Amino acid sequence: MSDERQGAGGRHTVVVGGGLAGLTAALALADAGVRVTLLEGRPRLGGLAFSFRRGDLTVDNGQHVYLRCCTAYRWFLDRIEGAALAPLQNRLDVPVVDVARPEGRRLGRLRRDALPVPLHLGRSLAAYPHLSLAERARVGRAALALKGLDLADPALDTQDFGSWLTAHGQSARAVEALWDLVGVATLNAVAGEASLGLAAMVFKTGLLSAPGAADIGWAHVPLGELHDRLARKALDSAGVRTEVRTRVTSVAPGTDGRWSVRVPGETLTADAVVLAVPQGETHGLLPAGALDAPERLLEIGTAPILNVHVVYDRKVLDAPFLAALGTPVQWVFDRTDASGLREGQYLALSQSTAQDEIDTPVADLRARYLPELERLLPRARGAEVRDFFVTRERHATFAPAPGVGRLRPGARTEAPGLYLAGAWTATGWPATMESAVRSGVNAADAALGALGRPRPHRLFAFEEAA
Secondary structure (H helix, E strand, C coil), rough: CHHHHCCCCCEEEECCCCCCHHHHHHHHHHCCEEEEEEEECCCCCCCCCCCEEEEEEEECCCCCEEECCCCCCHHHHHHHCCCCHHCCCCCCCEEEEECCCCCCCEEEEEEECCCCCCCHHHHHHHCCCCCCHHHHHHHHHHHHEEEEEECCCCHHHHHHHHHHHCCCCCCHHHHHHHHHHHHHHCCCCCCHHHHHHHHHHHHHHHHHCCCCCCEECCCCCCCCHHHHHHHHHHHHCCCCEEECCCCHHHHHHECCCCEEEECCCCCEEEEEECCCCCHHHHHHHCCCCCHHHHHHHHHCEEEEEEEEEECCCCCCCCCCCCEEEEECCEEEEEHHHHHHCCCEEEEEEEEECCCCCCCHHHHHHHHHHHHHHHCCCCCHHCEEEEEEEEEEEEEEEEEECCCHHHCCCCCEECCCEEEECCCCCCCCCCCCHHHHHHHHHHHHHHHHHHHHCCCCCHHHHHHHHC
């Protein structure tokens, strides 16, 4: 993997990490005419949004969704020619089932109408059965107060969202049945443990920026089809040299203003380096002086997500997904077609804020969640469970705790030619696929400026759509 074997000519950038941030940075740089080498330690691309085989099924490690307002991730899907495989809803529609209510009165829906903000959610909120009339009215007032917050105000990051909600008249039931229903899935934290700044960003952008902003999209194929196969095809077409199973051991500046990137048995020389790996790994690779306070990276906490997978011998859920109240179950998704299952139904439960369950044995999780699914889905009561397994991401996201904003670095470092990317960097978004892609764009933009290369217009088209 010496420079001679990579081919001669042009500026050379090494991107360390093949998750969404690294993939985006590599594609953006290559599109601008930069010679790029992408190094990934795993045997596949896609980071924490990947698939694997289990028997005859292709299984995602966890359920990932995006919203219409996620313009950067939508750009990424277009760039790898995968948008048709992860379509958006025509219009936001989320079934919400409360198993604590009597049967026949359990179903509510969060839908939008084709009306201007905030009227687009007015009818849905007015009819939402999981809150009282007074609670619904107070939710509306709190939403208007959220809309008035200035996301650029750093003071928002020092407060927690739960206290703000309480101060704005939100009951514990309203937090459970509405604010946390959305917030836990997008922030991976309950309101009381989430930065007001990040929570306000989620709700203002997703629900209060445009009528269709919160329409939900998700992959109708395994994630590996998008983030590994199609991404690799796009990289190859762009001329990126991609090396998997290649772990970087050090990154160091040279005396000639270039960079040395060491992998086992080889040293690569680059004009610029993008570190697109988790914050702890980044800290370990940073040369001295690259950040004013590199220890802050280690102060960015992480939060787990548990995914429970159940294969039934028959169909027990008619909707593509639903959200649940009155049960430990949070969100349930039908992954039957995407996994290749030909008989029965395969459901995936996405359990955020899973600190208390992430290390629970599978047998205990089975004993806990199968009865809950029977409470939630009546047809599951007579169904045979053909498979039950779990996937655990112990460090799925950065923890969006109050104060995290001051810890998140930007794309540029104090070391010329060294840039950072990752959902944990200062994108303004919580730890989502959108944040990862935006971070890759930020790093590529900074590197292109230093290398004297123009920005590819199509890369930044999503900014115009935002």
